[in-house]
Structure formats: C-alpha cells, structure tokens
Amino acid sequence: MSGAPGFYVFTSIAPNYLAKARVLASLVKRHSPQARFCVWVADFEPPAWAGQVPEFDEVMTLADLPLDNVSGWTFSHSLVELCTAIKGFALQDLLARQDCRAVFFFDPDVVLFSPLEELAVELQRGSVLLTPHLTEPDGSLEAVLDNECSALRHGVYNLGFLAVRNDVEGRRFADWWCSRLRDLCYDEIPRGLFTDQRWVDLAPAFFSSVVIVRDPGWNVATWNLTHRQVQGSLRDGFVVNGATPLRFFHFSGLDSGAQLAMLKKYGAEMPALFELRKWYLAECLRLEAAVPVADDWPLGRFGNGAPISQEHRVLYREREDLRAAFPEPYAAADVNASFFHWFEVNYRTVAAETDESSALLSLYRAELERIHRSRGWRLVQRASRLWRRLQAVAGF
Secondary structure (H helix, E strand, C coil), rough: CCCCCCEEEEEECCCHHHHHHHHHHHHHHHHHHCCCCEEEECCCCCCCCCCCCCCCCCEEEEHHHHCHHHHHHHHCCCCCHHHHHHHHHHHHHCCCCCCEEEEECCCCCCCCCCHHHHHHHHHHCCCCCCEEECCCCCCCCHHHHHHHHHHHHHCEEECEEEEECCCCHHHHHHHHHEEEEEEEECEEEHHHHEEEHHHHHHHHHCCCEECCCCCCCCCCCCCHCCCEEEECCCCCEECCCEEEECCCCEECCCCHHHHHHHHHHCCCCCCCHHHHHHHHHHHHHHHHHHHHCCCCCHHHHCCCCEEEHHHHHHHHHHCHHHHHHHHCCCCCCCCCHHHHHHHHHHHHHHHHHHHHHHHHHHHHHHHHHHHHHCCCCHHHHHHHHHHHHHHHHHHH
16 A cells, blocks of 8 residues: 555534644645645534645535434534544545545544655554553553543544555445444433444444554554653654654644643653654644634523533433424524524423422422421511512422
8 A cells, every 4th residue: 555645634623723734734734745634613604714724635514424314413512522522424525535555534633744655564464453541551550540531431542543444344344334323422421422433432332344553653642641751842853762763643632731730740850752742843833923803702602602511411412302303503683483492492491480480499498307306486487488489480
C-alpha cells in the first residue's frame, strides 16, 4: 500500500475547532502531500471559512448526511455526541469512492509526525487499525485509577485515531459501526455507552481482520505516559522510549485543562512534551487570528435563541411520540407547534410542581415529628395548613 494517492484523511469538528483541524491538515499535507483531507462540520450551513482554508480539500456539513430527518437526529445529540456520530457516515462515504484505498481518521487535536505510508504498512496485516489507550499495565494504584479505570469507563481503544482499508472486511466494519453511531452514539457511561468509542471494544470479537497496534510511537497522550518516555525536540525530532519515532501525539483534554494537569503529573520529567505543547498552542493561536470563528455553536440554541439543554435532547430522543409531533425540534416560532413550548408547558411546569411537592412533603413530615415530640395544638394546625397546600399543589 505504498504511495499516498488513494489515501483519504478526515476529521470531524465543531466550528470553533477550525484552528486545531488546520494544524492537523497542514501536517498531513507536509508528510503526505497527495493525500486528500476532508472535514465534517457539526452544522447545517457551510461555514464562512470553507473557501479560505487551503489545507482542506473538502468541507462537508450535516446536510450531507444520508438521513431522512437530519434535524431531529442532530437535535438528539450533544455537541460531543454529534461530532463523534458523524464519523461513521463519513467513513462510509469515503470508502464508497472509487479511488479510495484507505481512510485515516484523526481527532482534530492530533499532531502528526510521520507519512501516512508508514501508518499504512500496518494495514497490510488487516483491514482495521486500532490503538489501545494503554499497552502495558500500570504499577501504582494512583495510575491504575487515572488510566486503567478511565479506559474501562470510556473504552479500551482510543478513537482519536482509526484506519480502515477499503476492502470487503473494512467496509463491513464501517457499515456496522455507522449503524451503531446512528442509533446509539451517546455519552451514557452507566448504560455502557461512551459515544463512538465503547462500541469499538467489540470490534476485535466481531471482525477477524482488526489489527491492534502496540507500537509506543502511535497515539501518545497523557494517559499512557507512565510507560512512554518522550525525548527530543522540534528541531531534531521526537522519539519514544529512546528509540521508537513519535508518529503522532494526541492533545486530548487541552481546552478543559486536563491535558496540562495530567502532563504535569505524569510527564513532568519530559521537557520535550512541554516544548511540543508550547509550539502547538502558538500554532493554534496564530491560525485562530488568521481566520477567526465564533465560539457559539448555532445548534446549541432553539430558533428563538433559548439554549438547548441536555434534558431537552435526552427527552426528545427517548420519546418517539415527541419526535413524530415535532420533526423540526429547533423551530420555536409557533407557540402551538414547537417542542420548546411543549417542554415549557408540559415538562418544566410538572417538574417544578414535583419539586415543590417534595419540599412541602418534607416540611409536613418534619411538623409531624415535632408534634410527636411536643403534642402542641398550634403545631397540629400548622401541619394541617401545610397538608392543604400539599394537596393543592400535588393534586391528591
């Protein structure tokens, strides 16, 4: 599988992740200039910057997804859920192209140091490449809690990277994964779901051509620094554990501050990674200044500007009757035919009454306890008033 023609690389982003995606795309083009770089944006409208970014070969939007009701499906997902749910459709789209030989997915916060040809060598052994979060057991209880327990919650394999060969087994994997992400790409860890990632825990059992890459130079991140010593510099290059080239580094958790906290905890003796972080932040700032974007996600609000909560999204996706009644859930202009107004009248009011009922019931029980202790008639009268209020609010 030598030669970059026929290699497709894609990422999926929120609009404000443009700078990170540009850093990734520029590195892909530097190492494999003939590869085609595609970006899927979690929005219905093409972004204003779509024609201003020379590193991107294609910019796709939610309008390009092959779904009957894209609006309702989109509304059912948070931003993180949506950006990951897109990935299955994007993978199917690229594998359907005649000139496609292999597809590589990278999260936008990945920096690449190797040509795709080096990564594609592993695809000679199978059809799907996965990188585990961890390839060696941790030694301390603290590291087990930070790293191994996190992998048990979020998934054994990190889906900040995925490579799929365009063959029968690769397409079969893509079809299966896409179907799961279409219906169940949610951040619901108690249910065993974590967006696109937990599903792939099943992939090695379902598909015999899955290759698990244990090379320490792939997908280095703060969660595996206990066993991956990174040395070197931007000028001389980076190596892992003294010999293995660093092929790509993942800046997961950068915006939340988690990346820096974990880097200080497990990479304090690795100045190379602090140099790399400093360069990456500077590159992102430079590109943000070149093509500024708004931080506000348009699909985070109803048509009237009211914010959409996770409570809105979960209720809508769990109620088939609501999806049928309000196929355009973002619309909020018609008071009598919008999910927003239905929720305000039929759900938020009931929730508020339930909260008040619970509070009154607690007060009533407290008064009964005081009556039991003091036998005071005034307390009996006060308890009776509370009971009447509770009946009026709760309807019993």
